[in-house]
Amino acid sequence: MxxxxxxxxxxxxxxxxxxxxxxxxxxxxxxxxxxxxxxxxxxxxxxxxxxxxxxxxxxxxxxxxxxxxxxxxxxxxxxxxxxxxxxxxxxxxxxxxxxxxxxxxxxxxxxxxxxxxxxxxxxxxxxxxxxxxxxxxxxxxxxxxxxxxxxxxxLNWQDNEGNTVLHILAVRHFLSWANRFMDVNDRRKRLLDVNSKNLEDKTAWDMLQEGNREIRVMLLCAGAKPGSSLSTFNRKLTEERRNMFLVVAVLLATLTYQAILTPPGGVWQDNEMPMNKHRTNTTNHNNKQSFSQTSLNSSIIRSP
Incomplete structure (x- = not known):
């Protein structure tokens, strides 16, 4: 091979x-x-x-x-x-x-x-x-x-420095490329969070600095604001949503793995006693796993 x-x-x-x-x-x-x-x-x-x-x-x-x-x-x-x-x-x-x-x-x-x-x-x-x-x-x-x-x-994912694509586009003055995702007339169609704050509490508006007037007007019309005028709640909420996303991913992976190890009916269907023993062990294992995952979930949500 x-x-x-x-x-x-x-x-x-x-x-x-x-x-x-x-x-x-x-x-x-x-x-x-x-x-x-x-x-x-x-x-x-x-x-x-x-x-x-x-x-x-x-x-x-x-x-x-x-x-x-x-x-x-x-x-x-x-x-x-x-x-x-x-x-x-x-x-x-x-x-x-x-x-x-x-x-x-x-x-x-x-x-x-x-x-x-x-x-x-x-x-x-x-x-x-x-x-x-x-x-x-x-x-x-x-x-x-x-x-x-x-x-x-x-479009709104934050890297390790908390920067979204919009932050990077603002630094490079490429925001015109994001225009299709910043519907200024209908918030429901607006896919970009124009006020997402990075780990330095800066929004795209802060990163733009001396951008051209057209881009500034575009950001203003989309509701962009400097980070100093916004509470830190937005960033914390984003971090919590991100942590919850990771927890859900862990849960799904765990459940999938568990389903593979314990198929419906167990592996002792021809023998009642071993099957009951298997079911008891599996139940205990699942209870421990559920308690462990609940603790992980709670600790992540409580994290600052």
Whole structure:
């Protein structure tokens, strides 16, 4: 198996799609074997790294789950997913791959790095303006199942310094790109929180400094204010919502794992006594787990 995976890596580096399918015909479970590994340099990782866009697109079509697969470095460095890496690498041709990523995995738009950076943060951080324009256009026109949630989550997500995309756009005077998300006439359609405060209690208005008059008028019409005129309640509320989001994620992961370990009916259905014993142990375990999770939930909500 190691020899086949090594051959697959070489094929991914060269971008040879015909050789790719030859390997799959030799072992129809080849991609499944890789997907079962907790850490792996998938063909998608390798193709994205070497700029083999057609090969990467072909791999995404066959195995979309590779988009979330961890490589031996743990989502590459700093929990970068394959999507994050494609944005950071910044080659113009990679825009085709971004489109394929989001077509197959639209929810990957909300993945964040160890620095709590979304793909929009990364695009601006590395000056990948074409990628940033692509993502904002995709968000504006996306109609997938979780589209509305994804829009609000990504556009208002705070990195480790508390900066949203709007803070960064204000510093760079690129706020005109956010205009489509700041409906000045209808608050219900306004997706951006124009008064989100970072860890220095600064809003986008504070970050703008000596911006041009058009941008200032746009912010004012959207209700933007300096951080000093706002209470700290807004930022605390945002932090609590973020913590609650993480708690919910932990709960869902825990419940999914528990469901796998204890399928309906138990594993002793032919023997009444062991099944009862299993049910009792499972109940006790679940009670302990529930108490532990409740304590975690309460401690996070109470945190300043």
């Amino acid at each position: 190691d020899a086949k995976i090594e051959r697959l890596k070489q094929v991914a580096q060269s971008g040879d799609i015909d050789a790719f399918y030859t390997l799959i015909r030799e072992d129809v479970q080849l991609l499944e074997h890789i997907d079962e590994l907790p850490f792996a340099d998938t063909p998608l990782h390798i193709a994205a790294f070497t700029g083999q866009i057609p090969f990467a697109v072909e791999t995404m079509g066959l195995k979309p789950s590779f988009a979330w697969k961890l490589d031996p470095n743990g989502f590459r460095r700093e929990r970068l997913t394959s999507l994050h890496y494609v944005v950071e690498s910044g080659e113009h041709a990679h825009l085709n791959l971004l489109d394929e990523f989001l077509l197959l995995c639209p929810d990957s738009i909300i993945d964040v790095t160890m620095r709590n950076e979304t793909v929009l943060h990364i695009a601006l951080k590395f000056n990948r303006l074409e990628a940033f324009k692509f993502f904002t256009g995709w968000l504006a026109n996306n109609s997938s199942e979780n589209a509305e949630f994804n829009k609000r989550t990504v």
